Amino acid sequence: MTTTSALTDTPAQPSRQVRRAGARRAAPTRLTPEAQNRRLTQAILDTASAKAAAAAKAAALAKAQLAEAEVQAWLKDMDARLTVIFAHPEENLGQIEEQLARSVKEPLRLLAQRAAQVKANAVACRCPECRGQLTQQRWLSRTIHSRFGPLTLWRRYGFCPHCGEWHFPADYALGLGRKAPASPYVQEISALLVSKMPAEQAVLVAERLGLDLSRCGLHQEAHRQGLKAEQWRSQFVGQLDTWEQIQLVASAAAEGPPTQPFTLVIEIDAWDIRERDNWGKTKELRAAGQKLDRWHWVYMATVFRLDHRGQTAGNRAVITQRGYAATRLGLEALSAQLYREALARGLCQAQLVLVIADGALWIWNLAKDRFPDARQQLDLYHAEEHLWAIAHDLYGNGTPEAQAWVAPLLQQIRDDQTVAVIAALTELKPRLLEAQHKKVQTQIEYFEHNAQRMKYKEGLDARKACEEGKATEEQKQLAKRPVGSGAIESACRQYQCRFKRTGQFWTTAGDEALMCLETLWRNGRWQELYPHAKSSATLN
Numbered sequence: 214m215t216t217t218s219a220l221t222d223t224p225a226q227p228s229r230q231v232r233r234a235g236a237r238r239a240a241p242t243r244l245t246p247e248a249q250n251r252r253l254t255q256a257i258l259d260t261a262s263a264k265a266a267a268a269a270k271a272a273a274l275a276k277a278q279l280a281e282a283e284v285q286a287w288l289k290d291m292d293a294r295l296t297v298i299f300a301h302p303e304e305n306l307g308q309i310e311e312q313l314a315r316s317v318k319e320p321l322r323l324l325a326q327r328a329a330q331v332k333a334n335a336v337a338c339r340c341p342e343c344r345g346q347l348t349q350q351r352w353l354s355r356t357i358h359s360r361f362g363p364l365t366l367w368r369r370y371g372f373c374p375h376c377g378e379w380h381f382p383a384d385y386a387l388g389l390g391r392k393a394p395a396s397p398y399v400q401e402i403s404a405l406l407v408s409k410m411p412a413e414q415a416v417l418v419a420e421r422l423g424l425d426l427s428r429c430g431l432h433q434e435a436h437r438q439g440l441k442a443e444q445w446r447s448q449f450v451g452q453l454d455t456w457e458q459i460q461l462v463a464s465a466a467a468e469g470p471p472t473q474p475f476t477l478v479i480e481i482d483a484w485d486i487r488e489r490d491n492w493g494k495t496k497e498l499r500a501a502g503q504k505l506d507r508w509h510w511v512y513m514a515t516v517f518r519l520d521h522r523g524q525t526a527g528n529r530a531v532i533t534q535r536g537y538a539a540t541r542l543g544l545e546a547l548s549a550q551l552y553r554e555a556l557a558r559g560l561c562q563a564q565l566v567l568v569i570a571d572g573a574l575w576i577w578n579l580a581k582d583r584f585p586d587a588r589q590q591l592d593l594y595h596a597e598e599h600l601w602a603i604a605h606d607l608y609g610n611g612t613p614e615a616q617a618w619v620a621p622l623l624q625q626i627r628d629d630q631t632v633a634v635i636a637a638l639t640e641l642k643p644r645l646l647e648a649q650h651k652k653v654q655t656q657i658e659y660f661e662h663n664a665q666r667m668k669y670k671e672g673l674d675a676r677k678a679c680e681e682g683k684a685t686e687e688q689k690q691l692a693k694r695p696v697g698s699g700a701i702e703s704a705c706r707q708y709q710c711r712f713k714r715t716g717q718f719w720t721t722a723g724d725e726a727l728m729c730l731e732t733l734w735r736n737g738r739w740q741e742l743y744p745h746a747k748s749s750a751t752l753n
């Protein structure tokens with residue numbers, strides 16, 4: 214092991230107040246103005262030469278290693294920690310894990326800092342945009358918050374006369390943005406944690422995992438990552454601007470060994486989120502006669518192949534691969550995201566595309582627009598709920614009379630006899646009071662609008678045949694088709710666990726950014742933003 218002297222391996226700097234207080238104490242009480250000037254000049258010169266020395270040392274670094282003395286200090290530290298643990302019979306493996314992790318952190322920090330420096334030194338000082346040689350080259354240090362603590366790096370930078378801009382080429386090579394205070398790993402973990410839980414909890418969880426994220430402004434970092442994810446998403450969705458591009462994306466989905474004919478299922482729904490638009494202006498706006506609506510729609514969809522849907526040992530339905538789209542930016546945005554996701558998951562290869570949803574008109578309009586050849590199906594349970602609503606209204610909540618009235622109608626729905634259901638409801642009307650009359654009329658219209666989407670018999674018969682062991686091959690396939698939109702409903706609930714907590718208010722920019730991260734994660738595209746995440750999964 215060679216003795217590579219430390220770069221700027223200073224431990225955490227004392228705070229500014231402490232430094233100022235120190236300077237005040239050190240300053241002699243009375244100095245002539247000339248002496249003061251000389252002193253100041255000397256101090257500036259000293260700082261400059263210290264910086265130049267540090268930069269030169271950094272620039273000369275060609276290997277990332279620990280010095281023999283550093284290794285010895287680390288081993289000694291580890292030994293001391295273990296000795297304390299062995300002296301205390303009540304301390305268990307948890308304490309051993311904790312102490313060893315702490316002990317190794319500083320050597321890892323030093324190694325990471327030196328490795329990053331070596332990497333930075335190897336980067337040619339060229340413009341990352343036009344590849345031209347940068348002029349007026351200089352060195353500047355930058356401190357990055359990393360997995361192992363703060364790392365100070367020196368990077369060469371220069372001016373590109375062609376682009377008219379100053380560039381730090383090493384920053385790009387290291388995966389650091391222009392202003393990112395955090396390393397790619399810390400960026401990723403901030404994004405992951407805050408998209409799963411509120412930032413104040415995330416800081417505490419991270420701390421237990423050995424990461425001090427309070428220093429990188431966890432919430433802001435996650436927001437920055439969310440914006441990056443949105444940028445990535447708009448490029449991804451924007452790949453469909455021309456017909457040629459659509460063809461290209463569609464054929465990419467067909468790569469790999471040929472598969473059996475499959476059904477692609479698309480489920481769509483929405484839920485509402487509370488935002489703090491016009492925060493603090495409530496009184497003012499109300500007085501001006503403006504209606505304040507803080508609840509806004511989040512549109513969501515999920516898409517999966519039926520042959521990717523299976524059952525656990527406990528008979529629970531699981532979908533092994535599925536795509537999601539989720540947005541606060543309106544129907545157009547949802548439509549584009551969903552279409553892109555569907556293309557990537559076999560829209561053009563599917564034998565049948567099945568869109569399942571509740572009766573909302575916007576959903577069927579979207580389906581007609583984007584998936585004109587798809588088969589549309591009304592969620593069976595929503596249809597049943599509409600009948601139950603009438604039953605409860607006519608005969609009282611949960612009464613045997615309500616049950617008796619609704620039972621044959623529920624069966625008719627399952628037997629594809631929507632026409633009979635509509636006839637039965639129409640027959641009711643002359644005997645009803647005006648208020649009930651209106652309600653029943655609304656439900657009649659609901660069934661009339663959706664009659665074409667209410668074909669359940671074939672699938673339900675197939676399920677029965679499977680249970681009885683008499684199913685044909687075709688029925689075995691049919692039985693796998695969902696009759697309800699449970700997959701999207703559970704997805705909505707999962708998003709709401711993060712985005713609809715008690716007392717939570719969002720801004721559109723804030724919720725969209727985090728939702729974008731969450732969706733990227735769920736869609737299995739996390740490594741698009743964090744390439745290191747992929748390598749760690751495969752290298753282990």
Ligand SMILES: [Zn+2]
Pocket residue numbers: 340341342343344345373375376377
């Ligand atoms: Zn340039």
